[in-house]
Amino acid sequence: MRFSRMHLPTLKEVPAEAEVVSHRLMLRAGMIRRLAAGIYSFLPLGLLALRNVEEIIRQEMNRAGAQEVLLPAVQPAELWQESGRWDFYGKELLRIKDRHQRDYCFGPTHEEVITDLIRHEVRSYRQLPLNLYQIQTKFRDEIRPRFGLMRGREFIMKDAYSFDVDDAAAGLSYQEMRDAYNRIFSRCGLNFRAVEADSGAIGGSFSHEFVVLADSGEDAIASCQSCEYAANIEKAESQFIEVETALPDPVAAAALEVATPDCESVAEVADFFKVTPEAIIKSMIFESDLGFCMVVVPGDREVNEIKVAAALGAEWLEIPAPARVADELGLPVGYLGPLNVSITLLVDRQVPQMGEMICGANRVGFHLQGVLWERDFTSRQMADLVQVRAGDLCPRCGSLLQIDRGIEVGHIFKLGTKYSEKLKATFLDQEGQERLLVMGCYGVGVGRTVAAAIEQNYDENGICFPYAIAPFKVALLNLDLKSEEVTAYCENLYQELRNRGISVIYDDRNERPGVKFKDADLIGVPLRLTLGRKGYKRGILEAKCRSTSISEELPLDDRTSLWSLLEELATDDSRIPSQ
């Protein structure tokens, strides 16, 4: 492509709307433009990057035996009512009406549509396994879209759905997708981790997220420093070690009520008693489909709601407003404690070994000191309820866990029969028995993968695209358009690069050299070739690598070293796992 002919509106200044690196750089590099909150247009450069990721995805999905389809974006409400998600999915589902006032939605995901399709198509175990995928625009009406393509409302997703005869076969499909995903993100040149995750609203029993490590990421993951264990913080567990608790001697007969005016938070209470938060127990009221309950954890720990919901076996869980707690239960938020409460008491497994504790007295302005497990309160419902943190022990090997931030770019789920049951998607097995299809679903955020790649690869001059997804692999800068020899050489090299199938942007604009350098850096072209009058006289072409800043002088009359340099770049940063 000739730069002079390309619609590539780079910006010197950063549009005020952009906060995070990838968003800023994608705007500045002329890749995307915003139309509305969370809704973006792709310009030519952005689309090239997107297509490169799509192509890698297609290759790996096809290699894994999946077949591409294209499903409708607009879906009738009946299907969603049949699966039960019309009500459950909530406001994220963009609902629309047609001219006859019939309800539709713009698909945020396609379990319903694909299951409907398959239940009409698949009758026999002979047609299985089957894995269909598509790359398509989704819409999720996010509460708060932000960060450009990282959390958009309209976005492009690759979603795949597998259908198998039983759990074991579905496990194989899942594993195949897991391998494919590892190859996809490796080939995109990303530093990522596959982590165990909660399956959330999509449902199912088991899932892994693929998280690109980046400080600006919205997700946190816990990973072991020595073994392979890695999990989303929502899901992560830690090893629990029983310790003997030393009690003071003699032990007081009962806890002591102390006036603690205006001490509502753990920090304030710790300050008041001159103790660390570890000596305090934090009590919180939760409400679920099973009613109210009180959750008790060490004061220096954060409650993990997903673990609470799992421990309770609850469908949904939320924290009621303090006013509601006061009205319904007569309990004062800020001064809660586990003594003498009538509702379910759910206690974190670490609490019994805390020794003498401080907790709220269930009376405004008072806390209890010297509280003891068993003497003062107890519960049969004990579990791991807290969020892991750096320094906790790996549940597999006992080494230290570390916490990193990252961007979720892929998520794979074992769905089981959740949707096939609701939509009655069945087949006949070898014995002629009617059985439910066992499903899995597998998603990749395509635009988000591009954004994540930028989050992970940039410097003060702009984007440093990994070779595999770079819109252009080579930028050829002609610094002296007026010189016939220089221009003739550049034109010839440009043609040869194109003939070799190397995507190249030839900067033939009538601009000063500085402008060309800045633009080539900004748009993240991995290899920059520069030729000016001086270089031409010396018979050399300057080749500079964007990511390493290493430059070499190549002879004009022999291009073999150029081809080997490109070869090297192409293989260098696509870290394909060996397996």
Added chain:
RNA sequence: CGGGAUGUGGCUCAGCCCGGUAGAGCACUGCGUUCGGGACGCAGGGGUCGGAGGUUCAAAUCCUCUCAUCCCGACCA
């Protein structure tokens, strides 16, 4: 949904408090000079100041409503 902020040429912003002919830089067009890290000079084009209503002789500026966008929060007592 709660809180905060912002809407002025394509972009970044000033002007608003204290009402009186709409500005700068970048970008764009033409000419000239310049030419290896976002050049300079001269001459130009382009804005119903987010929208609606109101106050006023007069509104970008004051008032009311509305729309849009961004940030924080919407669970850690």
